[in-house]
Amino acid sequence: MLTGKHIALYVSGGIAAYKAATLVREFIRQKAQVRVVETAGAQAFVTPLTFQVLSKHEVYTDRFAQLAPDQVAHIELADWTDVAVVAPATADLMAKLATGIADDFASTALLATTAPKFIAPAMNVHMWENPATQRNLAVLKQDGMRIIDPDTGFLAEGYQGKGRFPAPVKIVAEVEADLIAADTTLPLHGQQVLVTAGGTRERLDPVRYLTNDSSGKMGYALALAARNLGAQVTLISTVSQLPVPAGITVIHVDSAAAMRNALLKRFATAAMVIMAAAVADFRPAAPATNKIKKTATTYTLELTKNPDILAELGQRKQHQFLIGFAAETQHLLAYAQRKLAQKQVDMIVANDVSSPHAGFNRDTNEVTVLQPNQAPQPLKVAHKTKIAQQILQLAIAAQTD
Ligand SMILES: Cc1cc2nc3c(=O)[nH]c(=O)nc-3n(C[C@H](O)[C@H](O)[C@H](O)COP(=O)(O)O)c2cc1C
Incomplete structure (x- = not known):
C-alpha cells in the first residue's frame, strides 16, 4: 500500500x-x-x-x-x-x-x-x-x-x-x-466484516474453564486479509496474546454465549461474517460461584449444549455472506458438506486438524473450500496469511456472482 x-x-x-x-x-x-x-x-x-x-x-x-x-x-x-x-x-x-x-x-x-x-x-x-x-x-x-x-x-x-x-x-x-480504508477501489471498501477467532472458554468455576486448542491465528489472518481488501473489520476474539493489526476493532469475549451476543449486536449491519472461532459445543451446566474443592475422589461434570451460533446466523441471514469453518479429525468433507447444507451458510472452510500441516496453533493451514452447487476447492498447504487471502478472494467472487 x-x-x-x-x-x-x-x-x-x-x-x-x-x-x-x-x-x-x-x-x-x-x-x-x-x-x-x-x-x-x-x-x-x-x-x-x-x-x-x-x-x-x-x-x-x-x-x-x-x-x-x-x-x-x-x-x-x-x-x-x-x-x-x-x-x-x-x-x-x-x-x-x-x-x-x-x-x-x-x-x-x-x-x-x-x-x-x-x-x-x-x-x-x-x-x-x-x-x-x-x-x-x-x-x-x-x-x-x-x-x-x-x-x-x-x-x-x-x-x-x-x-x-x-x-x-x-x-x-x-x-x-x-x-x-480510504481507498475506494478496494473490493470490500466500506463493508463491515465480522470475524471470530480463538477457542471459547466455558467457565467451570472462578479459576477454571473448558476450552480447546484453537490459537486464533486463522481468524486474525482473515481479519487482516479483509482489512487489506478495504473492509471495516471487527474481530470478536477469545485470545489476547496475538497482536491486533492497525485499523481493526477488537472485542474480547470468553464464552460462546458472550461471542453470540457480540455477533448478534453487529450482525444486521455486517456484509460478511467469518466464523473462524472454535466455539465449544457444550458448557458446564451449573458453573460454581466458588472454587471447586477436591473433597471427593471423583467428580462428575454435567454439560449442557451451547447455542449453535452458525446455524442461528444462517437463519437470520439476509444480505450477509456467511462463512463457517469445519475442523474435523475424520470424515472431513462429509461432515463439512452436511454443515454447509444444514446451516444455510455460503461457504464452509474445512480443515483436517489432525494433519501435520493444518489446524490449531500452527502457522500453516491446508483447507478445502465448499460452496453450494460447486465442486470442493482444495487450497494447498500455505501460511495462514495466504490461505486467508485465498478464502476472501473466493468469497468476493461468490458475492459478486
Ligand atoms: C531537552 C528538551 C526536550 C524537549 N522535549 C520536548 C518534547 O518531547 N515534546 C515537546 O512538545 N516539546 C519538547 N521540548 C520543547 C520544544 O523543544 C520547544 O517547545 C520548541 O520551541 C519546539 O519547537 P518546534 O515545535 O519548532 O520544533 C523540549 C525542549 C528541550 C530543551
Whole structure:
C-alpha cells in the first residue's frame, strides 16, 4: 500500500526526534519515497545530515532557502506529498497547526498541504494533559488530521505517563491502515466484516474453564486479509496474546454465549461474517460461584449444549455472506458438506486438524473450500496469511456472482 507513495515527514523539536530516523527507514522498507522537514528545534536534537543520508534527499529546514530557483520549496513539497506525517509533533507545532500560524518551513508547508496529515504527538505527560494542548488536539481532529495517540510508559523525564512516541512500526502500520480504508477501489471498501477467532472458554468455576486448542491465528489472518481488501473489520476474539493489526476493532469475549451476543449486536449491519472461532459445543451446566474443592475422589461434570451460533446466523441471514469453518479429525468433507447444507451458510472452510500441516496453533493451514452447487476447492498447504487471502478472494467472487 505504501509502495511508491510520497511521504513528507515533519520532525519537530522533541526528545523523540532521534526515533524519527528509524521511522524514515521503516517507510523506506515499505518502498515509500520519503522527504524530511526539520524544525529549528528538531535540528538541535538530530542533524539534517542524518535524515539526508537516510532519505537520500536534501532536508527542508529554512523557509527562505530555495532548493531550485524556479520553484517555491514549501509549495513544491506540499504538492509532491501523498501523505504528511508529523512525528514527533511537539506541543508547539500542534499549536501552530491548530491556529494556522506559518512562521517556519514546517508550519508553512503543512498549511499548504492538502494531502492527508498524520500527527504523532510526543511530549511530557503534563504538557500533554495541559488544557491548551488538549484544546489544540481537538481542533486538529476537527480539521480532519489523523492523530496517532502517544503511548503511556516510561518518559525521558524518568517517570511514567502518557506522551511517549509510539514505535515507528506502529506509526507506519496506522498510516497504512488509514490509506487502505480510504481507498475506494478496494473490493470490500466500506463493508463491515465480522470475524471470530480463538477457542471459547466455558467457565467451570472462578479459576477454571473448558476450552480447546484453537490459537486464533486463522481468524486474525482473515481479519487482516479483509482489512487489506478495504473492509471495516471487527474481530470478536477469545485470545489476547496475538497482536491486533492497525485499523481493526477488537472485542474480547470468553464464552460462546458472550461471542453470540457480540455477533448478534453487529450482525444486521455486517456484509460478511467469518466464523473462524472454535466455539465449544457444550458448557458446564451449573458453573460454581466458588472454587471447586477436591473433597471427593471423583467428580462428575454435567454439560449442557451451547447455542449453535452458525446455524442461528444462517437463519437470520439476509444480505450477509456467511462463512463457517469445519475442523474435523475424520470424515472431513462429509461432515463439512452436511454443515454447509444444514446451516444455510455460503461457504464452509474445512480443515483436517489432525494433519501435520493444518489446524490449531500452527502457522500453516491446508483447507478445502465448499460452496453450494460447486465442486470442493482444495487450497494447498500455505501460511495462514495466504490461505486467508485465498478464502476472501473466493468469497468476493461468490458475492459478486
Ligand atoms: C531537552 C528538551 C526536550 C524537549 N522535549 C520536548 C518534547 O518531547 N515534546 C515537546 O512538545 N516539546 C519538547 N521540548 C520543547 C520544544 O523543544 C520547544 O517547545 C520548541 O520551541 C519546539 O519547537 P518546534 O515545535 O519548532 O520544533 C523540549 C525542549 C528541550 C530543551
